Amino acid sequence: MITRKRFAVGLSALVAALSMGLAPAAAYAADTPDDSETAEGGAKPKVELVLDVSGSMRARDIDGKSRMAAAKQAFNEVLDATPEDVDLGIRTLGANYRGEDRRTGCKDTEQLYPVGPLDRGDAKTAVATLSPTGFTPIGPALLKAADDLKGGEGSRRIVLISDGEDTCQPLDPCEVAREIAAKGINLTIDTLGLVPNTKMRAQLSCIAEATGGTYTSVRHTDELTDRVGQLVDRAADPAVNPVAVTGADRCSAAPQLKPGLYTDRAGFGEHRWYRVDVAPGEELRASVSVGADRAVNNDYGVLLRAVTRHDREIVRGSAAGDGRTDVLSTGLRYPKPERDDDNDSGGSGDDKEIVCLQVSHSYSPAAGAAAKGKPGLPVELAVDIVDAPDGPSDVAAFGLGRGWWLLGALVLTGFVGGLLWGWLSRWRFAVWRTN
Amino acid sequence: MRTTRLAALAGLLGLGALLTSGAAFAAPGDGDGKDGKRADAGTSFRTATGIEQGQKGTASASTGDYLYWSFPADAGRRPTVEATVKLPESASGASGAKWRIDVYDGLRRRQPCMYGMQARTATGSGPVELACTLRTVRAWSDTWADDPLPGTYYIRLTATGLRTADLGQPVTAEVEATSKDIGGSAAVDGTLGAPLVPGSQPSAGEPEDGWASGWWTDRWIWTGAGGVLAALAGVGGYTLTRGRGQVSSPSGA
Numbered sequence: 001m002i003t004r005k006r007f008a009v010g011l012s013a014l015v016a017a018l019s020m021g022l023a024p025a026a027a028y029a030a031d032t033p034d035d036s037e038t039a040e041g042g043a044k045p046k047v048e049l050v051l052d053v054s055g056s057m058r059a060r061d062i063d064g065k066s067r068m069a070a071a072k073q074a075f076n077e078v079l080d081a082t083p084e085d086v087d088l089g090i091r092t093l094g095a096n097y098r099g100e101d102r103r104t105g106c107k108d109t110e111q112l113y114p115v116g117p118l119d120r121g122d123a124k125t126a127v128a129t130l131s132p133t134g135f136t137p138i139g140p141a142l143l144k145a146a147d148d149l150k151g152g153e154g155s156r157r158i159v160l161i162s163d164g165e166d167t168c169q170p171l172d173p174c175e176v177a178r179e180i181a182a183k184g185i186n187l188t189i190d191t192l193g194l195v196p197n198t199k200m201r202a203q204l205s206c207i208a209e210a211t212g213g214t215y216t217s218v219r220h221t222d223e224l225t226d227r228v229g230q231l232v233d234r235a236a237d238p239a240v241n242p243v244a245v246t247g248a249d250r251c252s253a254a255p256q257l258k259p260g261l262y263t264d265r266a267g268f269g270e271h272r273w274y275r276v277d278v279a280p281g282e283e284l285r286a287s288v289s290v291g292a293d294r295a296v297n298n299d300y301g302v303l304l305r306a307v308t309r310h311d312r313e314i315v316r317g318s319a320a321g322d323g324r325t326d327v328l329s330t331g332l333r334y335p336k337p338e339r340d341d342d343n344d345s346g347g348s349g350d351d352k353e354i355v356c357l358q359v360s361h362s363y364s365p366a367a368g369a370a371a372k373g374k375p376g377l378p379v380e381l382a383v384d385i386v387d388a389p390d391g392p393s394d395v396a397a398f399g400l401g402r403g404w405w406l407l408g409a410l411v412l413t414g415f416v417g418g419l420l421w422g423w424l425s426r427w428r429f430a431v432w433r434t435n
Numbered sequence: 436m437r438t439t440r441l442a443a444l445a446g447l448l449g450l451g452a453l454l455t456s457g458a459a460f461a462a463p464g465d466g467d468g469k470d471g472k473r474a475d476a477g478t479s480f481r482t483a484t485g486i487e488q489g490q491k492g493t494a495s496a497s498t499g500d501y502l503y504w505s506f507p508a509d510a511g512r513r514p515t516v517e518a519t520v521k522l523p524e525s526a527s528g529a530s531g532a533k534w535r536i537d538v539y540d541g542l543r544r545r546q547p548c549m550y551g552m553q554a555r556t557a558t559g560s561g562p563v564e565l566a567c568t569l570r571t572v573r574a575w576s577d578t579w580a581d582d583p584l585p586g587t588y589y590i591r592l593t594a595t596g597l598r599t600a601d602l603g604q605p606v607t608a609e610v611e612a613t614s615k616d617i618g619g620s621a622a623v624d625g626t627l628g629a630p631l632v633p634g635s636q637p638s639a640g641e642p643e644d645g646w647a648s649g650w651w652t653d654r655w656i657w658t659g660a661g662g663v664l665a666a667l668a669g670v671g672g673y674t675l676t677r678g679r680g681q682v683s684s685p686s687g688a
Binding site for chain 2: 193202289329331380387393400417
């Protein structure tokens with residue numbers, strides 16, 4: 001009998017251990033997008049490498065080789081290491097036009113290898129044919145590259161490798177990048193500058209900043225290879241892409257949001273309103289990040305408010321900061337109690353409450369910055385609904401006590417109680433005896 | 436009779452001590468993490484790389500990048516984040532840049548550091564060491580407060596106040612999050628419906644042995660031991676009033 005019991009206990013422990021071991025594995029598998037979603041082709045991440053093939057790439061100053069040779073070597077290694085689930089394309093700028101006419105030269109951008117499943121041999125052959133030629137039309141190339149990456153639901157990434165600043169003004173590539181990012185297509189531009197000077201650094205980092213990308217200066221071939229490889233790998237990382245939404249300027253017109261991740265644009269001095277329905281016994285969690293995608297003044301803030309339909313503020317989250325930053329974030333939670341006897345409850349038929357979320361920020365454009373109002377600053381809003389918390393009935397857990405003072409007090413009380421009881425029973429005994 | 440009681444009390448206290456030490460031993464923070472898991476930094480809240488407590492997060496990046504990691508922290512623990520930034524020897528201009536770590540909770544609210552060098556200026560010789568110790572994570576707090584709550588925590592490492600000439604230089608960085616068990620003194624009543632883990636993104640996940648149920652606290656032992664001691668003191672007080680050796684049975688009457 002006992003043996004059987006032990007066996008049963010052991011078996012159940014084994015089952016428990018197995019299920020604990022399996023559960024995280026299953027959760028992890030659900031997180032990686034390369035299983036089912038990408039097989040459909042819709043959510044495959046896309047990367048386009050945009051390479052400057054202008055005349056200046058002939059300069060022999062990277063490890064004793066020409067910049068072009070370094071770029072070719074890096075491309076070959078990156079093409080070998082590209083993950084299977086990434087669609088990769090290559091675009092060149094300044095590769096074909098040999099003349100001096102600026103207007104023609106500034107249209108010189110060509111898709112060398114189309115974005116799609118990678119054939120390493122073809123891609124390498126295409127790269128090998130390149131020879132440094134013309135102008136540096138970064139802006140037009142970025143626009144075309146954004147077109148190349150159209151379609152699908154996956155994340156998009158442009159890796160721009162250049163050795164000179166844009167030679168095709170007045171189209172400012174930084175403005176172009178911001179316009180592309182504002183389309184809400186989850187596009188990031190990472191820039192690499194070959195042997196950069198200050199002006200070029202400023203321009204390339206401005207392009208990267210406008211889209212939430214990164215800027216890197218390159219002086220050696222292996223740096224170039226490592227960085228481009230890293231950026232392509234990064235595109236393959238699982239990440240949830242936010243859904244574009246447009247907030248209203250007041251609560252009554254606000255779009256209704258389900259739990260999820262959203263992106264929007266909020267200009268300087270603008271408020272953005274969204275609406276979330278919260279049922280009793282649920283908790284609303286919202287976080288917002290407002291990005292600084294252009295030169296802004298040093299002091300700034302962001303405010304997220306949850307208000308009822310009747311303009312009563314429930315709770316707010318706010319943050320302020322100074323100095324260089326990518327985003328400024330804040331968040332709030334609003335647990336709605338199970339029983340609702342508040343007049344502010346929203347719906348008449350069902351008892352879901354309409355909660356309006358107001359997002360505002362106090363960034364201000366830096367003096368002399370090119371971009372003032374349009375497009376607005378990028379806003380990322382995460383909305384979650386979970387079960388409401390168990391509120392406390394006491395400050396301490398379960399109202400339990402702790403510490404030497406508690407022990408002393410309990411011992412003293414016990415002792416006094418014992419004494420009193422002893423005296424009482426002695427007195428009763430004496431009374432009983434005398435009777 | 437008395438000896439047996441004393442022995443029983445000693446046994447009870449011993450059991451209590453064993454329980455507390457067991458709980459402390461089982462707590463996360465002392466493991467060396469999983470080696471195979473990738474820990475290279477992400478570049479935004481959305482793409483933050485999840486690391487476990489005790490696991491080293493790494494990054495090879497450029498100055499000016501914003502590097503993000505995330506880790507889970509549970510109630511009753513005080514997390515500490517440490518970061519080391521290594522600048523290349525050739526980075527002549529990189530000195531003078533101020534490196535900083537910021538820690539945000541699962542709602543992306545910035546969390547203050549109780550102590551630790553949160554920001555430091557690179558001097559050009561040797562790595563930059565940064566540290567930030569958060570407040571103790573509580574099981575519950577008012578919605579109006581920004582107390583640290585169990586859930587995901589984000590680490591952001593970046594250089595502030597850079598000159599344009601310093602942008603884009605290669606750096607490597609390492610971060611590690613550990614935590615200290617504060618114990619019952621931080622045990623508050625109430626629990627969250629779910630830990631503050633962002634629902635719509637792959638994140639740090641949960642601690643090695645899952646989220647605490649909020650049921651266990653060493654206050655149970657203190658209160659229980661207090662009850663036992665009170666009972667003993669009561670018996671002691673009672674015996675005191677009976678005097679010594681005067682055992683008079685009612686049957687003798």
